Amino acid sequence: MQDQLKLDNFICFAVYTASHALNRVYKPLLDTLGLTYPQYLAMVSLWEQDGQTVGGLGEKLFLESSTLTPLLKRLETAGYVRRERSREDERVVVIRLSEEGIRLKEKAIGIPGCIAAASGRDAVDLTRLQAEIVALREALNKSVA
Amino acid sequence: MQDQLKLDNFICFAVYTASHALNRVYKPLLDTLGLTYPQYLAMVSLWEQDGQTVGGLGEKLFLESSTLTPLLKRLETAGYVRRERSREDERVVVIRLSEEGIRLKEKAIGIPGCIAAASGRDAVDLTRLQAEIVALREALNKSVA
DNA sequence: TACGATTATTTATTGCACGATATAAATTCC
DNA sequence: GGAATTTATATCGTGCAATAAATAATCGTA
Incomplete structure:
Protein backbone atom coordinates (compact mmCIF):
# COMPACT_ATOMS: atom_id res chain seq x y z
CA MET A 1 0.00 0.00 0.00
CA GLN A 2 1.18 3.47 -0.76
CA ASP A 3 1.56 5.41 2.45
CA GLN A 4 0.17 8.49 0.74
CA LEU A 5 -3.01 8.43 2.76
CA LYS A 6 -1.67 7.11 6.02
CA LEU A 7 -2.60 8.97 9.15
CA ASP A 8 0.69 8.50 10.92
CA ASN A 9 2.51 10.27 8.12
CA PHE A 10 0.33 13.34 8.22
CA ILE A 11 1.93 16.47 9.53
CA CYS A 12 -1.56 17.79 10.04
CA PHE A 13 -2.50 14.89 12.25
CA ALA A 14 0.61 15.38 14.33
CA VAL A 15 -0.16 19.05 14.83
CA TYR A 16 -3.83 18.39 15.50
CA THR A 17 -3.18 15.75 18.15
CA ALA A 18 -0.31 17.70 19.68
CA SER A 19 -2.67 20.62 20.05
CA HIS A 20 -5.14 18.37 21.86
CA ALA A 21 -2.41 16.96 24.04
CA LEU A 22 -1.36 20.47 25.02
CA ASN A 23 -4.92 21.36 25.78
CA ARG A 24 -5.19 18.39 28.10
CA VAL A 25 -2.12 19.50 30.00
CA TYR A 26 -3.39 23.06 30.20
CA LYS A 27 -6.97 22.26 31.14
CA PRO A 28 -6.48 21.63 34.87
CA LEU A 29 -4.09 24.57 35.17
CA LEU A 30 -6.42 26.97 33.42
CA ASP A 31 -9.43 25.71 35.32
CA THR A 32 -7.94 27.19 38.45
CA LEU A 33 -7.84 30.57 36.68
CA GLY A 34 -11.30 30.23 35.23
CA LEU A 35 -10.00 30.58 31.69
CA THR A 36 -10.30 28.56 28.53
CA TYR A 37 -7.26 28.11 26.35
CA PRO A 38 -8.00 30.85 23.78
CA GLN A 39 -9.06 33.15 26.60
CA TYR A 40 -5.72 32.48 28.25
CA LEU A 41 -3.92 33.42 25.05
CA ALA A 42 -5.88 36.65 24.88
CA MET A 43 -4.95 37.43 28.48
CA VAL A 44 -1.29 36.69 27.84
CA SER A 45 -1.35 39.08 24.93
CA LEU A 46 -2.97 41.73 27.11
CA TRP A 47 -0.45 41.19 29.90
CA GLU A 48 2.19 41.86 27.29
CA GLN A 49 0.45 44.96 26.08
CA ASP A 50 -2.64 46.36 27.72
CA GLY A 51 -5.15 48.48 25.87
CA GLN A 52 -5.11 46.66 22.55
CA THR A 53 -7.96 46.94 20.12
CA VAL A 54 -10.12 44.01 19.14
CA GLY A 55 -8.65 44.03 15.67
CA GLY A 56 -5.11 44.27 17.01
CA LEU A 57 -5.66 41.31 19.26
CA GLY A 58 -7.13 39.36 16.38
CA GLU A 59 -4.08 40.04 14.31
CA LYS A 60 -1.79 38.72 17.02
CA LEU A 61 -3.91 35.69 17.80
CA PHE A 62 -4.85 34.98 14.18
CA LEU A 63 -8.54 35.20 15.05
CA GLU A 64 -11.40 37.09 13.48
CA SER A 65 -13.10 39.82 15.45
CA SER A 66 -16.32 37.83 15.25
CA THR A 67 -14.58 35.09 17.20
CA LEU A 68 -12.97 37.49 19.60
CA THR A 69 -16.00 39.60 20.46
CA PRO A 70 -17.89 36.85 22.33
CA LEU A 71 -14.66 35.60 23.88
CA LEU A 72 -13.82 39.06 25.17
CA LYS A 73 -17.34 39.51 26.45
CA ARG A 74 -16.89 36.38 28.52
CA LEU A 75 -13.64 37.78 29.88
CA GLU A 76 -15.52 40.98 30.68
CA THR A 77 -18.29 39.05 32.42
CA ALA A 78 -15.62 37.21 34.38
CA GLY A 79 -14.31 40.61 35.44
CA TYR A 80 -10.86 40.35 33.88
CA VAL A 81 -11.17 43.06 31.22
CA ARG A 82 -13.16 46.13 30.30
CA ARG A 83 -14.24 46.94 26.78
CA GLU A 84 -14.19 50.64 26.03
CA ARG A 85 -14.92 52.38 22.79
CA SER A 86 -12.04 54.56 21.74
CA ARG A 87 -12.45 58.33 21.92
CA GLU A 88 -10.29 59.10 18.93
CA ASP A 89 -11.91 56.56 16.64
CA GLU A 90 -15.30 55.41 17.77
CA ARG A 91 -15.27 52.40 15.47
CA VAL A 92 -12.56 50.92 17.62
CA VAL A 93 -13.03 49.06 20.90
CA VAL A 94 -10.10 49.02 23.28
CA ILE A 95 -9.63 46.15 25.71
CA ARG A 96 -8.20 47.04 29.10
CA LEU A 97 -7.26 44.76 31.94
CA SER A 98 -9.17 45.21 35.17
CA GLU A 99 -7.43 45.12 38.53
CA GLU A 100 -8.44 41.51 38.82
CA GLY A 101 -7.15 40.82 35.33
CA ILE A 102 -3.78 42.30 36.23
CA ARG A 103 -3.64 40.28 39.42
CA LEU A 104 -4.40 37.10 37.51
CA LYS A 105 -0.98 37.30 35.91
CA GLU A 106 0.64 36.30 39.16
CA LYS A 107 -1.37 33.11 39.23
CA ALA A 108 -0.49 32.38 35.62
CA ILE A 109 3.20 33.02 35.84
CA MET B 1 10.74 42.26 31.27
CA GLN B 2 11.07 38.56 31.70
CA ASP B 3 9.92 36.79 28.57
CA GLN B 4 8.35 34.12 30.70
CA LEU B 5 4.84 35.14 29.74
CA LYS B 6 5.44 36.18 26.17
CA LEU B 7 3.14 34.76 23.56
CA ASP B 8 5.74 34.43 20.85
CA ASN B 9 7.80 32.15 23.04
CA PHE B 10 4.97 29.74 23.73
CA ILE B 11 5.24 26.38 22.12
CA CYS B 12 1.53 26.01 22.75
CA PHE B 13 0.75 29.15 20.82
CA ALA B 14 2.86 27.96 17.91
CA VAL B 15 1.05 24.64 17.81
CA TYR B 16 -2.34 26.25 18.26
CA THR B 17 -1.88 28.73 15.45
CA ALA B 18 -0.21 26.19 13.20
CA SER B 19 -3.25 24.00 13.69
CA HIS B 20 -5.46 26.89 12.63
CA ALA B 21 -3.27 27.62 9.65
CA LEU B 22 -3.50 24.00 8.56
CA ASN B 23 -7.24 24.10 8.94
CA ARG B 24 -7.42 27.12 6.69
CA VAL B 25 -5.46 25.36 4.00
CA TYR B 26 -7.59 22.26 4.34
CA LYS B 27 -10.94 23.99 4.47
CA PRO B 28 -11.47 24.64 0.75
CA LEU B 29 -10.13 21.19 -0.13
CA LEU B 30 -12.37 19.41 2.34
CA ASP B 31 -15.38 21.48 1.41
CA THR B 32 -15.36 19.80 -1.97
CA LEU B 33 -15.58 16.44 -0.18
CA GLY B 34 -18.24 17.59 2.25
CA LEU B 35 -16.05 16.78 5.25
CA THR B 36 -14.85 18.68 8.27
CA TYR B 37 -11.30 18.23 9.40
CA PRO B 38 -11.88 15.68 12.17
CA GLN B 39 -14.31 13.85 9.89
CA TYR B 40 -11.58 13.70 7.29
CA LEU B 41 -9.19 12.19 9.81
CA ALA B 42 -11.76 9.55 10.70
CA MET B 43 -12.24 8.72 7.02
CA VAL B 44 -8.49 8.46 6.47
CA SER B 45 -8.27 6.03 9.35
CA LEU B 46 -11.11 3.99 7.88
CA TRP B 47 -9.54 3.98 4.43
CA GLU B 48 -6.48 2.54 6.10
CA GLN B 49 -8.51 -0.07 7.92
CA ASP B 50 -12.20 -0.54 7.35
CA GLY B 51 -14.47 -2.02 9.98
CA GLN B 52 -12.94 -0.43 13.05
CA THR B 53 -14.85 -0.10 16.29
CA VAL B 54 -15.74 3.26 17.79
CA GLY B 55 -13.30 2.64 20.60
CA GLY B 56 -10.57 1.61 18.20
CA LEU B 57 -11.01 4.75 16.15
CA GLY B 58 -10.96 6.85 19.28
CA GLU B 59 -7.69 5.32 20.31
CA LYS B 60 -6.10 6.15 16.98
CA LEU B 61 -7.49 9.66 16.78
CA PHE B 62 -7.06 10.41 20.51
CA LEU B 63 -10.75 11.20 20.86
CA GLU B 64 -13.37 10.06 23.33
CA SER B 65 -16.24 7.97 22.09
CA SER B 66 -18.57 10.71 23.21
CA THR B 67 -16.89 12.96 20.68
CA LEU B 68 -16.77 10.34 17.97
CA THR B 69 -20.34 9.11 18.17
CA PRO B 70 -21.96 12.32 16.90
CA LEU B 71 -19.19 12.79 14.36
CA LEU B 72 -19.73 9.29 13.00
CA LYS B 73 -23.46 9.80 12.92
CA ARG B 74 -22.90 12.80 10.70
CA LEU B 75 -20.72 10.71 8.42
CA GLU B 76 -23.49 8.14 8.36
CA THR B 77 -26.06 10.79 7.49
CA ALA B 78 -23.76 11.97 4.72
CA GLY B 79 -23.77 8.41 3.42
CA TYR B 80 -20.07 7.70 3.84
CA VAL B 81 -20.24 5.03 6.55
CA ARG B 82 -22.57 2.56 8.18
CA ARG B 83 -22.68 1.91 11.90
CA GLU B 84 -23.35 -1.73 12.70
CA ARG B 85 -23.46 -3.42 16.04
CA SER B 86 -21.03 -6.30 16.19
CA ARG B 87 -22.46 -9.81 16.21
CA GLU B 88 -19.76 -11.33 18.40
CA ASP B 89 -19.80 -8.58 21.00
CA GLU B 90 -22.96 -6.57 21.06
CA ARG B 91 -21.39 -3.81 23.11
CA VAL B 92 -19.26 -2.90 20.14
CA VAL B 93 -20.27 -0.76 17.18
CA VAL B 94 -18.34 -1.38 13.99
CA ILE B 95 -17.92 1.38 11.42
CA ARG B 96 -17.92 0.30 7.80
CA LEU B 97 -17.34 2.40 4.72
CA SER B 98 -20.19 2.62 2.26
CA GLU B 99 -19.59 2.39 -1.47
CA GLU B 100 -19.66 6.14 -1.58
CA GLY B 101 -17.24 6.31 1.31
CA ILE B 102 -14.82 4.05 -0.51
CA ARG B 103 -15.11 6.10 -3.67
CA LEU B 104 -14.39 9.28 -1.75
CA LYS B 105 -10.82 8.13 -1.24
CA GLU B 106 -10.04 8.80 -4.90
CA LYS B 107 -11.08 12.39 -4.48
CA ALA B 108 -8.99 12.72 -1.33
CA ILE B 109 -5.82 11.14 -2.61
C1' DT C 1 -21.77 65.90 1.25
C1' DA C 2 -21.71 61.57 -0.58
C1' DC C 3 -19.16 57.37 -1.07
C1' DG C 4 -16.19 53.64 -0.13
C1' DA C 5 -13.41 51.54 3.35
C1' DT C 6 -12.72 50.21 8.02
C1' DT C 7 -14.08 48.33 12.49
C1' DA C 8 -16.79 45.95 15.46
C1' DT C 9 -21.15 43.77 16.60
C1' DT C 10 -25.01 40.84 15.97
C1' DT C 11 -27.15 36.80 14.58
C1' DA C 12 -27.24 32.25 13.30
C1' DT C 13 -25.16 27.93 12.34
C1' DT C 14 -22.19 24.10 12.77
C1' DG C 15 -19.38 21.25 15.06
C1' DC C 16 -15.80 19.88 18.55
C1' DA C 17 -14.73 18.24 23.04
C1' DC C 18 -15.69 16.49 27.33
C1' DG C 19 -17.88 15.11 31.79
C1' DA C 20 -21.41 12.64 33.98
C1' DT C 21 -24.44 9.16 33.68
C1' DA C 22 -26.71 5.06 32.05
C1' DT C 23 -26.68 0.72 29.93
C1' DA C 24 -25.31 -3.63 28.61
C1' DA C 25 -22.44 -7.40 27.73
C1' DA C 26 -18.40 -10.15 29.19
C1' DT C 27 -15.54 -11.72 32.69
C1' DT C 28 -14.27 -13.11 37.14
C1' DC C 29 -14.97 -14.58 41.60
C1' DC C 30 -17.31 -16.88 45.21
C1' DG D 1 -24.87 -20.74 38.72
C1' DG D 2 -25.41 -16.16 40.38
C1' DA D 3 -23.41 -11.78 41.94
C1' DA D 4 -20.01 -8.39 41.45
C1' DT D 5 -16.70 -6.25 38.59
C1' DT D 6 -14.80 -4.70 34.44
C1' DT D 7 -15.10 -2.94 29.93
C1' DA D 8 -17.20 -0.61 26.05
C1' DT D 9 -20.47 2.23 24.18
C1' DA D 10 -24.20 5.48 24.02
C1' DT D 11 -26.77 9.42 25.70
C1' DC D 12 -27.41 13.89 27.55
C1' DG D 13 -26.07 18.33 28.61
C1' DT D 14 -22.80 22.12 28.69
C1' DG D 15 -19.59 25.23 26.86
C1' DC D 16 -17.07 27.15 23.57
C1' DA D 17 -14.76 27.92 19.03
C1' DA D 18 -15.03 29.36 14.57
C1' DT D 19 -17.03 31.24 10.67
C1' DA D 20 -20.33 33.54 7.51
C1' DA D 21 -23.35 37.04 6.53
C1' DA D 22 -25.72 41.05 7.49
C1' DT D 23 -25.79 45.37 9.97
C1' DA D 24 -24.32 49.61 11.93
C1' DA D 25 -21.36 53.14 13.02
C1' DT D 26 -17.60 55.85 11.92
C1' DC D 27 -13.81 57.60 9.33
C1' DG D 28 -11.27 59.52 5.40
C1' DT D 29 -11.58 61.35 1.11
C1' DA D 30 -13.05 62.73 -3.41
Whole structure:
Protein backbone atom coordinates (compact mmCIF):
# COMPACT_ATOMS: atom_id res chain seq x y z
CA MET A 1 0.00 0.00 0.00
CA GLN A 2 1.18 3.47 -0.76
CA ASP A 3 1.56 5.41 2.45
CA GLN A 4 0.17 8.49 0.74
CA LEU A 5 -3.01 8.43 2.76
CA LYS A 6 -1.67 7.11 6.02
CA LEU A 7 -2.60 8.97 9.15
CA ASP A 8 0.69 8.50 10.92
CA ASN A 9 2.51 10.27 8.12
CA PHE A 10 0.33 13.34 8.22
CA ILE A 11 1.93 16.47 9.53
CA CYS A 12 -1.56 17.79 10.04
CA PHE A 13 -2.50 14.89 12.25
CA ALA A 14 0.61 15.38 14.33
CA VAL A 15 -0.16 19.05 14.83
CA TYR A 16 -3.83 18.39 15.50
CA THR A 17 -3.18 15.75 18.15
CA ALA A 18 -0.31 17.70 19.68
CA SER A 19 -2.67 20.62 20.05
CA HIS A 20 -5.14 18.37 21.86
CA ALA A 21 -2.41 16.96 24.04
CA LEU A 22 -1.36 20.47 25.02
CA ASN A 23 -4.92 21.36 25.78
CA ARG A 24 -5.19 18.39 28.10
CA VAL A 25 -2.12 19.50 30.00
CA TYR A 26 -3.39 23.06 30.20
CA LYS A 27 -6.97 22.26 31.14
CA PRO A 28 -6.48 21.63 34.87
CA LEU A 29 -4.09 24.57 35.17
CA LEU A 30 -6.42 26.97 33.42
CA ASP A 31 -9.43 25.71 35.32
CA THR A 32 -7.94 27.19 38.45
CA LEU A 33 -7.84 30.57 36.68
CA GLY A 34 -11.30 30.23 35.23
CA LEU A 35 -10.00 30.58 31.69
CA THR A 36 -10.30 28.56 28.53
CA TYR A 37 -7.26 28.11 26.35
CA PRO A 38 -8.00 30.85 23.78
CA GLN A 39 -9.06 33.15 26.60
CA TYR A 40 -5.72 32.48 28.25
CA LEU A 41 -3.92 33.42 25.05
CA ALA A 42 -5.88 36.65 24.88
CA MET A 43 -4.95 37.43 28.48
CA VAL A 44 -1.29 36.69 27.84
CA SER A 45 -1.35 39.08 24.93
CA LEU A 46 -2.97 41.73 27.11
CA TRP A 47 -0.45 41.19 29.90
CA GLU A 48 2.19 41.86 27.29
CA GLN A 49 0.45 44.96 26.08
CA ASP A 50 -2.64 46.36 27.72
CA GLY A 51 -5.15 48.48 25.87
CA GLN A 52 -5.11 46.66 22.55
CA THR A 53 -7.96 46.94 20.12
CA VAL A 54 -10.12 44.01 19.14
CA GLY A 55 -8.65 44.03 15.67
CA GLY A 56 -5.11 44.27 17.01
CA LEU A 57 -5.66 41.31 19.26
CA GLY A 58 -7.13 39.36 16.38
CA GLU A 59 -4.08 40.04 14.31
CA LYS A 60 -1.79 38.72 17.02
CA LEU A 61 -3.91 35.69 17.80
CA PHE A 62 -4.85 34.98 14.18
CA LEU A 63 -8.54 35.20 15.05
CA GLU A 64 -11.40 37.09 13.48
CA SER A 65 -13.10 39.82 15.45
CA SER A 66 -16.32 37.83 15.25
CA THR A 67 -14.58 35.09 17.20
CA LEU A 68 -12.97 37.49 19.60
CA THR A 69 -16.00 39.60 20.46
CA PRO A 70 -17.89 36.85 22.33
CA LEU A 71 -14.66 35.60 23.88
CA LEU A 72 -13.82 39.06 25.17
CA LYS A 73 -17.34 39.51 26.45
CA ARG A 74 -16.89 36.38 28.52
CA LEU A 75 -13.64 37.78 29.88
CA GLU A 76 -15.52 40.98 30.68
CA THR A 77 -18.29 39.05 32.42
CA ALA A 78 -15.62 37.21 34.38
CA GLY A 79 -14.31 40.61 35.44
CA TYR A 80 -10.86 40.35 33.88
CA VAL A 81 -11.17 43.06 31.22
CA ARG A 82 -13.16 46.13 30.30
CA ARG A 83 -14.24 46.94 26.78
CA GLU A 84 -14.19 50.64 26.03
CA ARG A 85 -14.92 52.38 22.79
CA SER A 86 -12.04 54.56 21.74
CA ARG A 87 -12.45 58.33 21.92
CA GLU A 88 -10.29 59.10 18.93
CA ASP A 89 -11.91 56.56 16.64
CA GLU A 90 -15.30 55.41 17.77
CA ARG A 91 -15.27 52.40 15.47
CA VAL A 92 -12.56 50.92 17.62
CA VAL A 93 -13.03 49.06 20.90
CA VAL A 94 -10.10 49.02 23.28
CA ILE A 95 -9.63 46.15 25.71
CA ARG A 96 -8.20 47.04 29.10
CA LEU A 97 -7.26 44.76 31.94
CA SER A 98 -9.17 45.21 35.17
CA GLU A 99 -7.43 45.12 38.53
CA GLU A 100 -8.44 41.51 38.82
CA GLY A 101 -7.15 40.82 35.33
CA ILE A 102 -3.78 42.30 36.23
CA ARG A 103 -3.64 40.28 39.42
CA LEU A 104 -4.40 37.10 37.51
CA LYS A 105 -0.98 37.30 35.91
CA GLU A 106 0.64 36.30 39.16
CA LYS A 107 -1.37 33.11 39.23
CA ALA A 108 -0.49 32.38 35.62
CA ILE A 109 3.20 33.02 35.84
CA GLY A 110 4.03 29.41 36.64
CA ILE A 111 2.10 27.82 33.81
CA PRO A 112 4.70 27.95 31.04
CA GLY A 113 7.10 26.16 33.33
CA CYS A 114 4.59 23.38 33.89
CA ILE A 115 4.15 22.96 30.17
CA ALA A 116 7.85 22.93 29.55
CA ALA A 117 8.26 20.29 32.21
CA ALA A 118 5.50 18.19 30.72
CA SER A 119 7.13 18.38 27.31
CA GLY A 120 10.20 16.64 28.64
CA ARG A 121 12.62 18.88 26.78
CA ASP A 122 15.08 21.52 27.79
CA ALA A 123 14.46 25.16 27.01
CA VAL A 124 16.86 25.32 24.09
CA ASP A 125 15.32 22.36 22.35
CA LEU A 126 11.85 23.68 22.98
CA THR A 127 12.72 27.05 21.52
CA ARG A 128 14.14 25.43 18.41
CA LEU A 129 11.06 23.28 17.87
CA GLN A 130 8.83 26.26 18.54
CA ALA A 131 10.63 28.25 15.85
CA GLU A 132 10.21 25.42 13.38
CA ILE A 133 6.51 25.20 13.98
CA VAL A 134 6.17 28.94 13.60
CA ALA A 135 7.99 28.69 10.29
CA LEU A 136 5.52 26.04 9.20
CA ARG A 137 2.64 28.27 10.22
CA GLU A 138 4.06 31.21 8.29
CA ALA A 139 4.53 29.14 5.15
CA LEU A 140 0.96 27.86 5.39
CA ASN A 141 -0.48 31.30 6.03
CA LYS A 142 1.43 32.68 3.07
CA SER A 143 0.05 29.98 0.81
CA VAL A 144 -3.52 30.89 1.72
CA ALA A 145 -3.16 34.64 1.48
CA MET B 1 10.74 42.26 31.27
CA GLN B 2 11.07 38.56 31.70
CA ASP B 3 9.92 36.79 28.57
CA GLN B 4 8.35 34.12 30.70
CA LEU B 5 4.84 35.14 29.74
CA LYS B 6 5.44 36.18 26.17
CA LEU B 7 3.14 34.76 23.56
CA ASP B 8 5.74 34.43 20.85
CA ASN B 9 7.80 32.15 23.04
CA PHE B 10 4.97 29.74 23.73
CA ILE B 11 5.24 26.38 22.12
CA CYS B 12 1.53 26.01 22.75
CA PHE B 13 0.75 29.15 20.82
CA ALA B 14 2.86 27.96 17.91
CA VAL B 15 1.05 24.64 17.81
CA TYR B 16 -2.34 26.25 18.26
CA THR B 17 -1.88 28.73 15.45
CA ALA B 18 -0.21 26.19 13.20
CA SER B 19 -3.25 24.00 13.69
CA HIS B 20 -5.46 26.89 12.63
CA ALA B 21 -3.27 27.62 9.65
CA LEU B 22 -3.50 24.00 8.56
CA ASN B 23 -7.24 24.10 8.94
CA ARG B 24 -7.42 27.12 6.69
CA VAL B 25 -5.46 25.36 4.00
CA TYR B 26 -7.59 22.26 4.34
CA LYS B 27 -10.94 23.99 4.47
CA PRO B 28 -11.47 24.64 0.75
CA LEU B 29 -10.13 21.19 -0.13
CA LEU B 30 -12.37 19.41 2.34
CA ASP B 31 -15.38 21.48 1.41
CA THR B 32 -15.36 19.80 -1.97
CA LEU B 33 -15.58 16.44 -0.18
CA GLY B 34 -18.24 17.59 2.25
CA LEU B 35 -16.05 16.78 5.25
CA THR B 36 -14.85 18.68 8.27
CA TYR B 37 -11.30 18.23 9.40
CA PRO B 38 -11.88 15.68 12.17
CA GLN B 39 -14.31 13.85 9.89
CA TYR B 40 -11.58 13.70 7.29
CA LEU B 41 -9.19 12.19 9.81
CA ALA B 42 -11.76 9.55 10.70
CA MET B 43 -12.24 8.72 7.02
CA VAL B 44 -8.49 8.46 6.47
CA SER B 45 -8.27 6.03 9.35
CA LEU B 46 -11.11 3.99 7.88
CA TRP B 47 -9.54 3.98 4.43
CA GLU B 48 -6.48 2.54 6.10
CA GLN B 49 -8.51 -0.07 7.92
CA ASP B 50 -12.20 -0.54 7.35
CA GLY B 51 -14.47 -2.02 9.98
CA GLN B 52 -12.94 -0.43 13.05
CA THR B 53 -14.85 -0.10 16.29
CA VAL B 54 -15.74 3.26 17.79
CA GLY B 55 -13.30 2.64 20.60
CA GLY B 56 -10.57 1.61 18.20
CA LEU B 57 -11.01 4.75 16.15
CA GLY B 58 -10.96 6.85 19.28
CA GLU B 59 -7.69 5.32 20.31
CA LYS B 60 -6.10 6.15 16.98
CA LEU B 61 -7.49 9.66 16.78
CA PHE B 62 -7.06 10.41 20.51
CA LEU B 63 -10.75 11.20 20.86
CA GLU B 64 -13.37 10.06 23.33
CA SER B 65 -16.24 7.97 22.09
CA SER B 66 -18.57 10.71 23.21
CA THR B 67 -16.89 12.96 20.68
CA LEU B 68 -16.77 10.34 17.97
CA THR B 69 -20.34 9.11 18.17
CA PRO B 70 -21.96 12.32 16.90
CA LEU B 71 -19.19 12.79 14.36
CA LEU B 72 -19.73 9.29 13.00
CA LYS B 73 -23.46 9.80 12.92
CA ARG B 74 -22.90 12.80 10.70
CA LEU B 75 -20.72 10.71 8.42
CA GLU B 76 -23.49 8.14 8.36
CA THR B 77 -26.06 10.79 7.49
CA ALA B 78 -23.76 11.97 4.72
CA GLY B 79 -23.77 8.41 3.42
CA TYR B 80 -20.07 7.70 3.84
CA VAL B 81 -20.24 5.03 6.55
CA ARG B 82 -22.57 2.56 8.18
CA ARG B 83 -22.68 1.91 11.90
CA GLU B 84 -23.35 -1.73 12.70
CA ARG B 85 -23.46 -3.42 16.04
CA SER B 86 -21.03 -6.30 16.19
CA ARG B 87 -22.46 -9.81 16.21
CA GLU B 88 -19.76 -11.33 18.40
CA ASP B 89 -19.80 -8.58 21.00
CA GLU B 90 -22.96 -6.57 21.06
CA ARG B 91 -21.39 -3.81 23.11
CA VAL B 92 -19.26 -2.90 20.14
CA VAL B 93 -20.27 -0.76 17.18
CA VAL B 94 -18.34 -1.38 13.99
CA ILE B 95 -17.92 1.38 11.42
CA ARG B 96 -17.92 0.30 7.80
CA LEU B 97 -17.34 2.40 4.72
CA SER B 98 -20.19 2.62 2.26
CA GLU B 99 -19.59 2.39 -1.47
CA GLU B 100 -19.66 6.14 -1.58
CA GLY B 101 -17.24 6.31 1.31
CA ILE B 102 -14.82 4.05 -0.51
CA ARG B 103 -15.11 6.10 -3.67
CA LEU B 104 -14.39 9.28 -1.75
CA LYS B 105 -10.82 8.13 -1.24
CA GLU B 106 -10.04 8.80 -4.90
CA LYS B 107 -11.08 12.39 -4.48
CA ALA B 108 -8.99 12.72 -1.33
CA ILE B 109 -5.82 11.14 -2.61
CA GLY B 110 -4.37 14.44 -3.77
CA ILE B 111 -4.87 16.36 -0.57
CA PRO B 112 -1.69 15.44 1.30
CA GLY B 113 0.30 16.63 -1.69
CA CYS B 114 -1.45 19.99 -1.58
CA ILE B 115 -0.64 20.36 2.09
CA ALA B 116 2.97 19.40 1.57
CA ALA B 117 3.23 21.95 -1.20
CA ALA B 118 1.67 24.65 0.98
CA SER B 119 4.14 23.90 3.75
CA GLY B 120 7.00 24.85 1.47
CA ARG B 121 9.23 22.01 2.62
CA ASP B 122 10.52 18.89 1.00
CA ALA B 123 9.25 15.48 2.03
CA VAL B 124 12.30 14.59 4.11
CA ASP B 125 12.16 17.77 6.12
CA LEU B 126 8.45 17.42 6.62
CA THR B 127 8.82 13.88 7.88
CA ARG B 128 11.48 14.95 10.33
CA LEU B 129 9.36 17.79 11.69
CA GLN B 130 6.36 15.50 11.86
CA ALA B 131 8.30 13.02 13.97
CA GLU B 132 9.40 15.77 16.32
CA ILE B 133 5.88 16.97 16.86
CA VAL B 134 4.72 13.41 17.48
CA ALA B 135 7.45 13.06 20.07
CA LEU B 136 6.20 16.21 21.75
CA ARG B 137 2.67 14.83 21.74
CA GLU B 138 3.79 11.56 23.27
CA ALA B 139 5.71 13.31 26.02
CA LEU B 140 2.70 15.46 26.83
CA ASN B 141 0.31 12.55 26.81
CA LYS B 142 2.59 10.60 29.08
CA SER B 143 2.71 13.47 31.54
CA VAL B 144 -1.06 13.55 31.83
CA ALA B 145 -1.61 9.83 32.12
C1' DT C 1 -21.77 65.90 1.25
C1' DA C 2 -21.71 61.57 -0.58
C1' DC C 3 -19.16 57.37 -1.07
C1' DG C 4 -16.19 53.64 -0.13
C1' DA C 5 -13.41 51.54 3.35
C1' DT C 6 -12.72 50.21 8.02
C1' DT C 7 -14.08 48.33 12.49
C1' DA C 8 -16.79 45.95 15.46
C1' DT C 9 -21.15 43.77 16.60
C1' DT C 10 -25.01 40.84 15.97
C1' DT C 11 -27.15 36.80 14.58
C1' DA C 12 -27.24 32.25 13.30
C1' DT C 13 -25.16 27.93 12.34
C1' DT C 14 -22.19 24.10 12.77
C1' DG C 15 -19.38 21.25 15.06
C1' DC C 16 -15.80 19.88 18.55
C1' DA C 17 -14.73 18.24 23.04
C1' DC C 18 -15.69 16.49 27.33
C1' DG C 19 -17.88 15.11 31.79
C1' DA C 20 -21.41 12.64 33.98
C1' DT C 21 -24.44 9.16 33.68
C1' DA C 22 -26.71 5.06 32.05
C1' DT C 23 -26.68 0.72 29.93
C1' DA C 24 -25.31 -3.63 28.61
C1' DA C 25 -22.44 -7.40 27.73
C1' DA C 26 -18.40 -10.15 29.19
C1' DT C 27 -15.54 -11.72 32.69
C1' DT C 28 -14.27 -13.11 37.14
C1' DC C 29 -14.97 -14.58 41.60
C1' DC C 30 -17.31 -16.88 45.21
C1' DG D 1 -24.87 -20.74 38.72
C1' DG D 2 -25.41 -16.16 40.38
C1' DA D 3 -23.41 -11.78 41.94
C1' DA D 4 -20.01 -8.39 41.45
C1' DT D 5 -16.70 -6.25 38.59
C1' DT D 6 -14.80 -4.70 34.44
C1' DT D 7 -15.10 -2.94 29.93
C1' DA D 8 -17.20 -0.61 26.05
C1' DT D 9 -20.47 2.23 24.18
C1' DA D 10 -24.20 5.48 24.02
C1' DT D 11 -26.77 9.42 25.70
C1' DC D 12 -27.41 13.89 27.55
C1' DG D 13 -26.07 18.33 28.61
C1' DT D 14 -22.80 22.12 28.69
C1' DG D 15 -19.59 25.23 26.86
C1' DC D 16 -17.07 27.15 23.57
C1' DA D 17 -14.76 27.92 19.03
C1' DA D 18 -15.03 29.36 14.57
C1' DT D 19 -17.03 31.24 10.67
C1' DA D 20 -20.33 33.54 7.51
C1' DA D 21 -23.35 37.04 6.53
C1' DA D 22 -25.72 41.05 7.49
C1' DT D 23 -25.79 45.37 9.97
C1' DA D 24 -24.32 49.61 11.93
C1' DA D 25 -21.36 53.14 13.02
C1' DT D 26 -17.60 55.85 11.92
C1' DC D 27 -13.81 57.60 9.33
C1' DG D 28 -11.27 59.52 5.40
C1' DT D 29 -11.58 61.35 1.11
C1' DA D 30 -13.05 62.73 -3.41
